[in-house]
Amino acid sequence: xxxxxxxxxxxxxxxxxxxxxxxxxxxxxxxxxxxxxxxxxxxxxxxxxxxxxxxxxxxxxxxxxxxxxxxxxxxxxxxxxxxxxxxxxxxxxxxxxxxxxxxxxxxxxxxxxxxxxxxxxxxxxxxxxxxxxxxxxxxxxxxxxxxxxxxxxxxxxxxxxxxxxxxxxxxxxxxxxxxxxxxxxxxxxxxxxxxxxxxxxxxxxxxxxxxxxxxxxxxxxxxxxxxxxxxxxxxxxxxxxxxxxxxxxxxxxxxxxxxxxxxxxxxxxxxxxxxxxxxxxxxxxxxxxxxxxxxxxxxxxxxxxxxxxxxxxxxxxxxxxxxxxxxxxxxxxxxxxxxxxxxxxxxxxxxxxxxx
Amino acid sequence: xxxxxxxxxxxxxxxxxxxxxxxxxxxxxxxxxxxxxxxxxxxxxxxxxxxxxxxxxxxxxxxxxxxxxxxxxxxxxxxxxxxxxxxxxxxxxxxxxxxxxxxxxxxxxxxxxxx
Numbered sequence: 001x002x003x004x005x006x007x008x009x010x011x012x013x014x015x016x017x018x019x020x021x022x023x024x025x026x027x028x029x030x031x032x033x034x035x036x037x038x039x040x041x042x043x044x045x046x047x048x049x050x051x052x053x054x055x056x057x058x059x060x061x062x063x064x065x066x067x068x069x070x071x072x073x074x075x076x077x078x079x080x081x082x083x084x085x086x087x088x089x090x091x092x093x094x095x096x097x098x099x100x101x102x103x104x105x106x107x108x109x110x111x112x113x114x115x116x117x118x119x120x121x122x123x124x125x126x127x128x129x130x131x132x133x134x135x136x137x138x139x140x141x142x143x144x145x146x147x148x149x150x151x152x153x154x155x156x157x158x159x160x161x162x163x164x165x166x167x168x169x170x171x172x173x174x175x176x177x178x179x180x181x182x183x184x185x186x187x188x189x190x191x192x193x194x195x196x197x198x199x200x201x202x203x204x205x206x207x208x209x210x211x212x213x214x215x216x217x218x219x220x221x222x223x224x225x226x227x228x229x230x231x232x233x234x235x236x237x238x239x240x241x242x243x244x245x246x247x248x249x250x251x252x253x254x255x256x257x258x259x260x261x262x263x264x265x266x267x268x269x270x271x272x273x274x275x276x277x278x279x280x281x282x283x284x285x286x287x288x289x290x291x292x293x294x295x296x297x298x299x300x301x302x303x304x305x306x307x308x309x310x311x312x313x314x315x316x317x318x319x320x321x322x323x324x325x326x327x328x329x330x331x332x333x334x335x336x337x338x339x340x341x342x343x344x345x346x347x348x349x350x351x352x353x354x355x356x
Numbered sequence: 357x358x359x360x361x362x363x364x365x366x367x368x369x370x371x372x373x374x375x376x377x378x379x380x381x382x383x384x385x386x387x388x389x390x391x392x393x394x395x396x397x398x399x400x401x402x403x404x405x406x407x408x409x410x411x412x413x414x415x416x417x418x419x420x421x422x423x424x425x426x427x428x429x430x431x432x433x434x435x436x437x438x439x440x441x442x443x444x445x446x447x448x449x450x451x452x453x454x455x456x457x458x459x460x461x462x463x464x465x466x467x468x469x470x471x
Contacts, residue, residue, distance in 0.1 A: 029414070029418060030411070030414050032414070033389070033436045036433040036436065037436075039432065040388070040389065040390040040433060041406060043433075052406070053406050059406070062405050062408055062411070063408075063410060064411070066374070066408040066409075066410070066415065067414055068411075
Protein backbone atom coordinates (compact mmCIF):
# COMPACT_ATOMS: atom_id res chain seq x y z
CA UNK A 1 0.00 0.00 0.00
CA UNK A 2 1.32 3.39 -0.91
CA UNK A 3 -0.90 5.19 1.56
CA UNK A 4 0.14 4.69 5.18
CA UNK A 5 -2.67 3.27 7.33
CA UNK A 6 -4.66 5.75 9.37
CA UNK A 7 -3.83 6.04 13.04
CA UNK A 8 -6.77 5.64 15.42
CA UNK A 9 -6.64 9.40 16.08
CA UNK A 10 -6.77 10.29 12.39
CA UNK A 11 -9.52 7.75 11.76
CA UNK A 12 -11.58 9.15 14.63
CA UNK A 13 -11.04 12.66 13.32
CA UNK A 14 -12.27 11.65 9.88
CA UNK A 15 -15.37 10.12 11.47
CA UNK A 16 -15.98 13.35 13.40
CA UNK A 17 -15.76 15.34 10.19
CA UNK A 18 -18.20 13.03 8.48
CA UNK A 19 -20.64 13.70 11.32
CA UNK A 20 -20.00 17.44 11.38
CA UNK A 21 -23.64 18.20 10.58
CA UNK A 22 -24.80 16.88 13.97
CA UNK A 23 -25.11 19.27 16.89
CA UNK A 24 -21.74 19.31 18.69
CA UNK A 25 -23.21 18.13 22.01
CA UNK A 26 -24.89 15.11 20.40
CA UNK A 27 -21.81 14.30 18.42
CA UNK A 28 -19.49 14.36 21.39
CA UNK A 29 -21.91 12.27 23.39
CA UNK A 30 -21.83 9.71 20.63
CA UNK A 31 -18.11 9.81 19.98
CA UNK A 32 -16.96 10.19 23.57
CA UNK A 33 -14.87 7.07 23.75
CA UNK A 34 -14.39 6.51 20.02
CA UNK A 35 -10.64 7.15 20.25
CA UNK A 36 -10.16 4.55 22.97
CA UNK A 37 -12.40 2.14 21.14
CA UNK A 38 -10.49 2.55 17.87
CA UNK A 39 -7.18 2.17 19.69
CA UNK A 40 -8.49 -1.13 21.01
CA UNK A 41 -9.45 -2.25 17.50
CA UNK A 42 -6.09 -1.11 16.12
CA UNK A 43 -4.28 -3.09 18.79
CA UNK A 44 -5.62 -6.23 17.16
CA UNK A 45 -2.74 -7.42 14.98
CA UNK A 46 -2.96 -8.23 11.32
CA UNK A 47 -5.09 -5.59 9.58
CA UNK A 48 -5.18 -1.82 9.31
CA UNK A 49 -8.15 0.05 10.69
CA UNK A 50 -9.51 0.72 7.24
CA UNK A 51 -9.24 -2.91 6.21
CA UNK A 52 -11.04 -3.94 9.33
CA UNK A 53 -13.66 -1.21 9.59
CA UNK A 54 -13.97 0.23 6.09
CA UNK A 55 -13.63 3.91 5.31
CA UNK A 56 -14.18 6.47 8.08
CA UNK A 57 -17.14 7.79 6.08
CA UNK A 58 -18.78 4.37 5.93
CA UNK A 59 -18.06 3.90 9.61
CA UNK A 60 -19.68 7.24 10.37
CA UNK A 61 -22.75 6.32 8.35
CA UNK A 62 -23.13 3.01 10.16
CA UNK A 63 -22.63 4.76 13.48
CA UNK A 64 -25.25 7.30 12.61
CA UNK A 65 -27.73 4.58 11.73
CA UNK A 66 -27.04 2.56 14.88
CA UNK A 67 -27.10 5.55 17.20
CA UNK A 68 -30.31 6.82 15.67
CA UNK A 69 -31.69 10.12 16.80
CA UNK A 70 -31.42 13.03 14.46
CA UNK A 71 -31.41 12.16 10.78
CA UNK A 72 -28.51 13.38 8.75
CA UNK A 73 -29.08 16.65 6.90
CA UNK A 74 -32.83 16.85 7.36
CA UNK A 75 -33.26 19.32 4.51
CA UNK A 76 -31.66 17.05 2.00
CA UNK A 77 -33.65 14.16 3.40
CA UNK A 78 -36.84 16.10 2.88
CA UNK A 79 -35.86 16.98 -0.67
CA UNK A 80 -35.03 13.37 -1.36
CA UNK A 81 -38.36 12.31 0.08
CA UNK A 82 -40.26 14.71 -2.11
CA UNK A 83 -38.28 13.69 -5.14
CA UNK A 84 -38.74 10.02 -4.39
CA UNK A 85 -42.46 10.52 -4.00
CA UNK A 86 -42.71 12.57 -7.19
CA UNK A 87 -40.76 10.07 -9.24
CA UNK A 88 -42.85 7.35 -7.66
CA UNK A 89 -46.07 9.02 -8.76
CA UNK A 90 -44.71 9.65 -12.24
CA UNK A 91 -43.50 6.09 -12.43
CA UNK A 92 -46.92 4.77 -11.44
CA UNK A 93 -48.66 6.94 -14.01
CA UNK A 94 -46.15 5.86 -16.63
CA UNK A 95 -46.68 2.20 -15.79
CA UNK A 96 -50.46 2.59 -15.99
CA UNK A 97 -50.31 4.42 -19.31
CA UNK A 98 -47.95 1.82 -20.73
CA UNK A 99 -50.92 -0.53 -20.80
CA UNK A 100 -52.39 1.62 -23.57
CA UNK A 101 -50.91 0.65 -26.94
CA UNK A 102 -50.75 4.22 -28.36
CA UNK A 103 -48.85 5.43 -25.31
CA UNK A 104 -46.58 2.41 -25.49
CA UNK A 105 -45.74 3.13 -29.12
CA UNK A 106 -45.17 6.80 -28.41
CA UNK A 107 -42.96 5.99 -25.45
CA UNK A 108 -40.92 3.62 -27.57
CA UNK A 109 -40.63 6.18 -30.33
CA UNK A 110 -39.82 9.15 -28.11
CA UNK A 111 -36.08 8.49 -27.75
CA UNK A 112 -35.76 8.67 -31.54
CA UNK A 113 -37.03 12.22 -31.42
CA UNK A 114 -34.32 13.29 -29.04
CA UNK A 115 -31.93 14.72 -31.66
CA UNK A 116 -34.79 16.71 -33.17
CA UNK A 117 -35.54 18.13 -29.76
CA UNK A 118 -31.89 19.11 -29.34
CA UNK A 119 -32.05 21.12 -32.55
CA UNK A 120 -35.39 22.70 -31.64
CA UNK A 121 -34.13 23.48 -28.16
CA UNK A 122 -31.07 25.35 -29.42
CA UNK A 123 -33.17 27.20 -31.99
CA UNK A 124 -35.76 28.23 -29.43
CA UNK A 125 -33.21 29.48 -26.91
CA UNK A 126 -31.42 31.41 -29.66
CA UNK A 127 -34.67 33.07 -30.73
CA UNK A 128 -35.46 33.92 -27.13
CA UNK A 129 -32.09 35.63 -26.71
CA UNK A 130 -32.41 37.40 -30.06
CA UNK A 131 -35.88 38.65 -29.20
CA UNK A 132 -34.35 40.22 -26.12
CA UNK A 133 -32.07 42.21 -28.43
CA UNK A 134 -34.31 42.98 -31.36
CA UNK A 135 -37.80 42.28 -32.66
CA UNK A 136 -39.21 38.88 -31.91
CA UNK A 137 -39.32 36.70 -34.98
CA UNK A 138 -39.73 33.11 -35.97
CA UNK A 139 -36.58 33.16 -38.08
CA UNK A 140 -33.33 34.95 -37.40
CA UNK A 141 -33.24 38.35 -39.01
CA UNK A 142 -29.75 38.64 -40.44
CA UNK A 143 -26.50 36.78 -40.98
CA UNK A 144 -25.19 37.47 -37.49
CA UNK A 145 -28.41 36.20 -35.96
CA UNK A 146 -28.23 33.10 -38.12
CA UNK A 147 -24.66 32.40 -37.06
CA UNK A 148 -25.63 32.89 -33.44
CA UNK A 149 -28.63 30.60 -33.84
CA UNK A 150 -26.63 27.88 -35.55
CA UNK A 151 -23.98 28.10 -32.83
CA UNK A 152 -26.60 27.57 -30.15
CA UNK A 153 -28.16 24.70 -32.07
CA UNK A 154 -24.74 23.11 -32.33
CA UNK A 155 -24.12 23.64 -28.61
CA UNK A 156 -27.51 22.16 -27.77
CA UNK A 157 -26.83 19.05 -29.85
CA UNK A 158 -23.37 18.78 -28.33
CA UNK A 159 -24.80 18.96 -24.82
CA UNK A 160 -27.50 16.47 -25.71
CA UNK A 161 -25.08 13.93 -27.14
CA UNK A 162 -22.75 14.34 -24.21
CA UNK A 163 -25.22 14.02 -21.41
CA UNK A 164 -27.41 11.19 -22.52
CA UNK A 165 -26.28 8.75 -19.82
CA UNK A 166 -27.30 11.23 -17.18
CA UNK A 167 -25.26 13.85 -15.43
CA UNK A 168 -25.43 15.03 -11.88
CA UNK A 169 -25.26 18.31 -10.07
CA UNK A 170 -25.17 21.74 -11.66
CA UNK A 171 -24.84 20.46 -15.19
CA UNK A 172 -28.04 18.54 -14.84
CA UNK A 173 -29.84 21.46 -13.23
CA UNK A 174 -28.69 23.79 -16.00
CA UNK A 175 -29.80 21.32 -18.64
CA UNK A 176 -33.21 20.92 -17.05
CA UNK A 177 -33.58 24.69 -16.86
CA UNK A 178 -32.58 25.11 -20.51
CA UNK A 179 -35.06 22.42 -21.51
CA UNK A 180 -37.82 24.07 -19.52
CA UNK A 181 -37.10 27.47 -21.08
CA UNK A 182 -37.03 25.94 -24.53
CA UNK A 183 -40.33 24.17 -23.96
CA UNK A 184 -41.94 27.41 -22.84
CA UNK A 185 -40.54 29.34 -25.79
CA UNK A 186 -41.70 26.73 -28.26
CA UNK A 187 -45.17 26.52 -26.75
CA UNK A 188 -45.47 30.30 -26.58
CA UNK A 189 -44.31 30.57 -30.17
CA UNK A 190 -46.93 28.05 -31.24
CA UNK A 191 -49.68 29.75 -29.30
CA UNK A 192 -48.86 33.31 -30.38
CA UNK A 193 -46.51 33.46 -33.33
CA UNK A 194 -45.04 36.89 -33.99
CA UNK A 195 -46.98 38.28 -36.94
CA UNK A 196 -45.90 40.92 -39.37
CA UNK A 197 -48.94 41.31 -41.53
CA UNK A 198 -50.77 44.57 -41.87
CA UNK A 199 -54.43 44.97 -41.46
CA UNK A 200 -55.14 46.61 -38.18
CA UNK A 201 -54.67 50.26 -37.38
CA UNK A 202 -50.99 50.89 -37.14
CA UNK A 203 -49.60 53.12 -34.48
CA UNK A 204 -46.72 54.64 -36.31
CA UNK A 205 -43.91 55.84 -34.18
CA UNK A 206 -42.23 57.72 -36.99
CA UNK A 207 -38.78 56.78 -38.10
CA UNK A 208 -37.09 54.64 -37.06
CA UNK A 209 -39.72 52.22 -35.91
CA UNK A 210 -38.22 48.96 -34.83
CA UNK A 211 -41.50 47.64 -33.52
CA UNK A 212 -44.86 47.35 -35.15
CA UNK A 213 -47.30 47.56 -32.33
CA UNK A 214 -50.87 47.22 -33.37
CA UNK A 215 -54.01 47.71 -31.44
CA UNK A 216 -56.56 45.18 -32.41
CA UNK A 217 -60.30 45.37 -32.00
CA UNK A 218 -60.28 49.05 -32.85
CA UNK A 219 -62.36 48.28 -35.89
CA UNK A 220 -65.11 46.69 -33.90
CA UNK A 221 -67.69 47.45 -36.52
CA UNK A 222 -66.16 45.01 -38.88
CA UNK A 223 -64.21 47.25 -41.20
CA UNK A 224 -60.59 48.18 -41.27
CA UNK A 225 -59.60 51.72 -40.51
CA UNK A 226 -57.50 53.79 -42.83
CA UNK A 227 -58.97 57.19 -42.16
CA UNK A 228 -60.60 58.93 -39.22
CA UNK A 229 -63.34 61.52 -39.64
CA UNK A 230 -63.67 63.59 -36.47
CA UNK A 231 -66.66 65.74 -35.56
CA UNK A 232 -67.06 68.19 -32.75
CA UNK A 233 -69.73 67.94 -30.07
CA UNK A 234 -72.22 69.80 -32.22
CA UNK A 235 -71.74 67.43 -35.11
CA UNK A 236 -69.66 69.78 -37.23
CA UNK A 237 -66.84 68.08 -39.08
CA UNK A 238 -63.37 68.92 -37.84
CA UNK A 239 -60.29 69.25 -39.96
CA UNK A 240 -56.63 68.73 -39.25
CA UNK A 241 -57.22 67.02 -35.94
CA UNK A 242 -53.89 65.63 -34.90
CA UNK A 243 -54.00 62.43 -32.94
CA UNK A 244 -51.35 61.23 -30.54
CA UNK A 245 -51.15 58.27 -28.29
CA UNK A 246 -50.54 58.40 -24.56
CA UNK A 247 -46.82 58.66 -25.12
CA UNK A 248 -47.08 61.55 -27.49
CA UNK A 249 -46.47 59.52 -30.61
CA UNK A 250 -48.52 60.34 -33.67
CA UNK A 251 -51.27 57.87 -34.43
CA UNK A 252 -51.26 57.10 -38.10
CA UNK A 253 -53.16 54.84 -40.38
CA UNK A 254 -51.96 53.17 -43.50
CA UNK A 255 -54.27 54.12 -46.35
CA UNK A 256 -51.74 52.97 -48.95
CA UNK A 257 -52.31 49.42 -47.74
CA UNK A 258 -55.91 49.86 -48.86
CA UNK A 259 -55.08 51.29 -52.22
CA UNK A 260 -55.72 54.88 -51.22
CA UNK A 261 -53.27 57.72 -51.57
CA UNK A 262 -52.95 60.88 -49.57
CA UNK A 263 -53.60 63.94 -51.65
CA UNK A 264 -50.54 66.16 -51.62
CA UNK A 265 -51.33 69.79 -52.30
CA UNK A 266 -49.28 71.26 -55.10
CA UNK A 267 -48.51 74.35 -53.12
CA UNK A 268 -47.40 74.02 -49.55
CA UNK A 269 -46.27 71.28 -47.24
CA UNK A 270 -47.43 67.71 -47.51
CA UNK A 271 -50.15 67.02 -44.97
CA UNK A 272 -49.23 65.53 -41.65
CA UNK A 273 -49.77 61.82 -41.44
CA UNK A 274 -51.65 62.11 -38.18
CA UNK A 275 -53.85 65.07 -39.04
CA UNK A 276 -57.36 63.74 -39.59
CA UNK A 277 -59.26 63.38 -41.70
CA UNK A 278 -56.47 62.46 -44.08
CA UNK A 279 -56.90 64.18 -47.42
CA UNK A 280 -57.22 61.06 -49.51
CA UNK A 281 -57.31 60.99 -53.26
CA UNK A 282 -60.70 59.96 -54.60
CA UNK A 283 -61.08 56.26 -54.93
CA UNK A 284 -59.82 54.91 -58.22
CA UNK A 285 -57.23 57.59 -58.75
CA UNK A 286 -53.65 56.71 -59.43
CA UNK A 287 -51.66 55.38 -56.56
CA UNK A 288 -47.98 55.01 -56.21
CA UNK A 289 -46.75 58.15 -57.94
CA UNK A 290 -43.49 59.27 -56.52
CA UNK A 291 -43.58 62.26 -54.23
CA UNK A 292 -42.80 65.44 -56.02
CA UNK A 293 -44.37 64.27 -59.24
CA UNK A 294 -46.54 67.16 -60.34
CA UNK A 295 -49.35 64.86 -61.32
CA UNK A 296 -49.44 63.52 -57.80
CA UNK A 297 -50.51 66.80 -56.29
CA UNK A 298 -54.00 68.16 -56.12
CA UNK A 299 -55.21 71.66 -56.26
CA UNK A 300 -57.51 72.60 -53.43
CA UNK A 301 -60.82 72.53 -55.07
CA UNK A 302 -64.35 72.73 -53.81
CA UNK A 303 -65.21 69.65 -55.80
CA UNK A 304 -63.40 67.45 -53.43
CA UNK A 305 -65.47 65.87 -50.76
CA UNK A 306 -65.61 68.03 -47.63
CA UNK A 307 -64.34 65.21 -45.55
CA UNK A 308 -61.09 65.11 -47.43
CA UNK A 309 -60.64 68.78 -48.18
CA UNK A 310 -57.51 70.16 -46.66
CA UNK A 311 -57.75 73.26 -44.60
CA UNK A 312 -57.76 76.38 -46.73
CA UNK A 313 -54.19 77.33 -46.13
CA UNK A 314 -53.12 73.84 -47.07
CA UNK A 315 -51.60 72.94 -43.76
CA UNK A 316 -52.91 71.96 -40.39
CA UNK A 317 -53.74 75.17 -38.67
CA UNK A 318 -53.15 76.11 -35.10
CA UNK A 319 -56.82 75.95 -34.30
CA UNK A 320 -56.63 72.24 -34.79
CA UNK A 321 -54.12 71.92 -32.04
CA UNK A 322 -55.46 69.77 -29.27
CA UNK A 323 -56.81 71.76 -26.40
CA UNK A 324 -54.70 71.87 -23.30
CA UNK A 325 -56.81 69.24 -21.65
CA UNK A 326 -56.25 66.91 -24.53
CA UNK A 327 -52.63 67.78 -24.88
CA UNK A 328 -50.52 64.68 -25.08
CA UNK A 329 -48.01 64.05 -22.39
CA UNK A 330 -45.64 66.71 -21.28
CA UNK A 331 -43.19 67.83 -23.87
CA UNK A 332 -45.12 66.06 -26.50
CA UNK A 333 -47.16 68.98 -27.67
CA UNK A 334 -46.53 69.48 -31.33
CA UNK A 335 -45.11 72.79 -32.37
CA UNK A 336 -47.78 75.35 -32.95
CA UNK A 337 -46.22 76.86 -36.01
CA UNK A 338 -48.21 76.98 -39.17
CA UNK A 339 -45.90 74.50 -40.80
CA UNK A 340 -45.33 71.67 -38.43
CA UNK A 341 -42.88 69.19 -39.75
CA UNK A 342 -42.80 65.52 -38.97
CA UNK A 343 -39.52 66.06 -37.15
CA UNK A 344 -41.45 67.98 -34.56
CA UNK A 345 -43.21 64.86 -33.50
CA UNK A 346 -41.90 63.80 -30.16
CA UNK A 347 -39.57 60.90 -30.19
CA UNK A 348 -40.64 58.43 -27.62
CA UNK A 349 -38.64 55.43 -26.71
CA UNK A 350 -40.12 52.38 -28.38
CA UNK A 351 -39.32 50.25 -25.37
CA UNK A 352 -42.20 51.69 -23.45
CA UNK A 353 -44.72 50.37 -25.88
CA UNK A 354 -42.85 47.19 -26.45
CA UNK A 355 -45.27 44.70 -25.04
CA UNK A 356 -43.28 41.69 -26.17
CA UNK B 357 -42.19 1.12 -11.11
CA UNK B 358 -39.35 -0.61 -9.40
CA UNK B 359 -40.20 -3.19 -6.84
CA UNK B 360 -37.81 -4.85 -4.51
CA UNK B 361 -37.84 -8.39 -3.34
CA UNK B 362 -35.64 -8.88 -0.30
CA UNK B 363 -34.02 -12.12 0.41
CA UNK B 364 -33.65 -12.49 4.13
CA UNK B 365 -30.06 -12.06 5.13
CA UNK B 366 -28.67 -11.96 8.60
CA UNK B 367 -27.45 -8.37 8.39
CA UNK B 368 -31.02 -7.21 7.73
CA UNK B 369 -32.39 -9.27 10.60
CA UNK B 370 -29.60 -8.10 12.87
CA UNK B 371 -30.69 -4.48 12.63
CA UNK B 372 -33.89 -5.28 14.45
CA UNK B 373 -32.36 -7.36 17.19
CA UNK B 374 -28.95 -5.81 17.80
CA UNK B 375 -30.21 -4.05 20.91
CA UNK B 376 -31.35 -7.25 22.55
CA UNK B 377 -28.18 -9.04 21.41
CA UNK B 378 -25.97 -6.40 23.03
CA UNK B 379 -28.10 -6.47 26.17
CA UNK B 380 -27.76 -10.25 26.28
CA UNK B 381 -23.96 -10.03 26.03
CA UNK B 382 -23.81 -7.48 28.82
CA UNK B 383 -26.20 -9.50 30.96
CA UNK B 384 -23.54 -12.21 31.22
CA UNK B 385 -20.80 -9.81 32.29
CA UNK B 386 -19.81 -6.17 32.04
CA UNK B 387 -17.84 -5.48 28.91
CA UNK B 388 -16.20 -2.76 26.82
CA UNK B 389 -16.98 -1.92 23.21
CA UNK B 390 -14.59 -4.04 21.29
CA UNK B 391 -15.12 -6.93 23.66
CA UNK B 392 -18.85 -6.81 22.93
CA UNK B 393 -18.09 -6.97 19.21
CA UNK B 394 -15.90 -10.00 19.75
CA UNK B 395 -18.49 -11.72 21.93
CA UNK B 396 -21.21 -11.23 19.33
CA UNK B 397 -18.98 -12.59 16.59
CA UNK B 398 -17.97 -15.57 18.68
CA UNK B 399 -21.65 -16.21 19.34
CA UNK B 400 -22.18 -16.50 15.57
CA UNK B 401 -23.13 -12.98 14.44
CA UNK B 402 -20.05 -12.76 12.27
CA UNK B 403 -21.03 -9.82 10.12
CA UNK B 404 -21.98 -7.50 12.95
CA UNK B 405 -20.43 -4.11 12.32
CA UNK B 406 -18.07 -2.49 14.76
CA UNK B 407 -19.70 0.89 14.30
CA UNK B 408 -23.16 -0.63 14.79
CA UNK B 409 -22.15 -2.12 18.12
CA UNK B 410 -20.40 1.03 19.23
CA UNK B 411 -23.37 3.20 18.24
CA UNK B 412 -25.81 0.82 19.92
CA UNK B 413 -23.83 0.88 23.15
CA UNK B 414 -23.76 4.67 23.14
CA UNK B 415 -27.49 4.86 22.41
CA UNK B 416 -28.44 2.37 25.13
CA UNK B 417 -26.22 4.29 27.52
CA UNK B 418 -27.83 7.58 26.57
CA UNK B 419 -31.27 6.01 26.97
CA UNK B 420 -30.36 5.10 30.54
CA UNK B 421 -30.30 1.33 30.10
CA UNK B 422 -26.60 0.96 30.88
CA UNK B 423 -24.15 2.14 33.46
CA UNK B 424 -20.51 2.64 32.60
CA UNK B 425 -17.17 2.97 34.27
CA UNK B 426 -13.62 3.42 33.07
CA UNK B 427 -10.99 0.87 33.89
CA UNK B 428 -7.41 2.03 33.63
CA UNK B 429 -5.15 -0.33 31.85
CA UNK B 430 -1.38 -0.61 32.10
CA UNK B 431 -0.86 -1.55 28.50
CA UNK B 432 -3.20 -0.05 25.89
CA UNK B 433 -5.98 2.53 26.19
CA UNK B 434 -8.44 3.01 28.99
CA UNK B 435 -11.47 0.83 28.64
CA UNK B 436 -14.98 2.02 29.23
CA UNK B 437 -16.96 -0.87 30.58
CA UNK B 438 -20.72 -1.07 30.22
CA UNK B 439 -23.14 -3.04 32.33
CA UNK B 440 -26.91 -3.43 32.67
CA UNK B 441 -28.78 -1.41 35.24
CA UNK B 442 -32.37 -2.04 36.23
CA UNK B 443 -33.73 -0.32 33.16
CA UNK B 444 -31.46 -2.41 30.96
CA UNK B 445 -32.48 -5.63 32.66
CA UNK B 446 -36.20 -4.96 32.27
CA UNK B 447 -35.58 -3.94 28.66
CA UNK B 448 -33.77 -7.21 28.09
CA UNK B 449 -36.64 -9.17 29.65
CA UNK B 450 -39.33 -7.56 27.53
CA UNK B 451 -37.24 -7.64 24.35
CA UNK B 452 -36.38 -11.26 24.93
CA UNK B 453 -40.05 -12.16 25.36
CA UNK B 454 -40.93 -10.28 22.19
CA UNK B 455 -38.23 -12.07 20.25
CA UNK B 456 -39.20 -15.49 21.56
CA UNK B 457 -42.80 -14.93 20.59
CA UNK B 458 -41.85 -13.60 17.16
CA UNK B 459 -39.41 -16.43 16.50
CA UNK B 460 -42.02 -19.02 17.53
CA UNK B 461 -44.52 -17.47 15.15
CA UNK B 462 -42.01 -17.50 12.28
CA UNK B 463 -40.93 -21.05 13.04
CA UNK B 464 -44.52 -22.21 13.05
CA UNK B 465 -45.18 -20.41 9.77
CA UNK B 466 -42.15 -21.85 8.05
CA UNK B 467 -42.50 -25.37 9.44
CA UNK B 468 -45.65 -25.85 7.37
CA UNK B 469 -43.96 -25.11 4.08
CA UNK B 470 -40.22 -25.53 4.46
CA UNK B 471 -38.85 -28.95 3.47
